[in-house]
Amino acid sequence: MNDVAHKITGAGQPDGIVACWSCNGPIAADALFCNTCWAVQPPRPMDHFARLGLDIRFAIDTAELDRRYFARQRQLHPDRFATRTPRERAISQNQAVCLNEAYEALKDPLSRATYLLKLRGIDTNPDGCNTIKDPTLLMEQMELREGLAAADTREAATQMLREAEAHVNQSLAHIGGAFAAGDLDTAGRETTRLKYLVKLVDEARTRRACFAPAAAAPAQS
Numbered sequence: 001m002n003d004v005a006h007k008i009t010g011a012g013q014p015d016g017i018v019a020c021w022s023c024n025g026p027i028a029a030d031a032l033f034c035n036t037c038w039a040v041q042p043p044r045p046m047d048h049f050a051r052l053g054l055d056i057r058f059a060i061d062t063a064e065l066d067r068r069y070f071a072r073q074r075q076l077h078p079d080r081f082a083t084r085t086p087r088e089r090a091i092s093q094n095q096a097v098c099l100n101e102a103y104e105a106l107k108d109p110l111s112r113a114t115y116l117l118k119l120r121g122i123d124t125n126p127d128g129c130n131t132i133k134d135p136t137l138l139m140e141q142m143e144l145r146e147g148l149a150a151a152d153t154r155e156a157a158t159q160m161l162r163e164a165e166a167h168v169n170q171s172l173a174h175i176g177g178a179f180a181a182g183d184l185d186t187a188g189r190e191t192t193r194l195k196y197l198v199k200l201v202d203e204a205r206t207r208r209a210c211f212a213p214a215a216a217a218p219a220q221s
């Protein structure tokens with residue numbers, strides 16, 4: 001790779017113009033294809049938001065995320081490269097891998113918050129450590145888990161699931177507000193809380209599945 005291709009600024013927005021590997025013509029650093037020779041371009045270093053043409057923010061339009069992802073995925077579909085050179089096929093596959101990675105990181109709000117904090121230099125899961133250091137959070141999670149463990153009917157487990165889901169929604173609202181206000185401390189603390197709440201929702205679903213639904217009860221989600 002030449003020096004021009006490495007000219008990338010800090011947070012990962014591709015900077016300006018680079019040279020096409022095939023015809024050496026000038027192209028935008030985030031272009032998938034050269035608009036002179038139409039050769040597919042290798043993935044260049046950029047953050048996941050830039051990869052999908054989105055601004056760096058927590059409150060993204062997920063329908064827009066989907067549109068951008070699927071449009072790029074179509075452009076990189078292997079069928080389109082069946083008659084191209086092995087090098088172009090390999091480059092298109094590399095692009096598709098980077099695109100999928102960006103999409104996976106951004107579509108789920110917990111992973112999006114975690115990634116956004118990482119971009120800002122905050123690691124919410126240092127060394128894979130799962131110990132809760134925040135006493136308030138620890139107390140809350142212990143109480144919620146005790147409540148779930150005590151749920152001994154389908155109705156009680158459903159009630160705990162609803163409660164856990166309400167906490168998740170409230171947590172997402174707090175995270176959105178904190179990012180919008182530039183309050184990274186709160187965003188970090190709340191993202192750690194969300195991680196435990198998401199696990200709690202999973203556990204509540206598992207717990208509820210232990211109890212058979214009553215025969216004539218209406219279907220519940």
Ligand SMILES: [Zn+2]
Pocket residue numbers: 020021022023024025034035036037038039
């Ligand atoms: Zn070219």
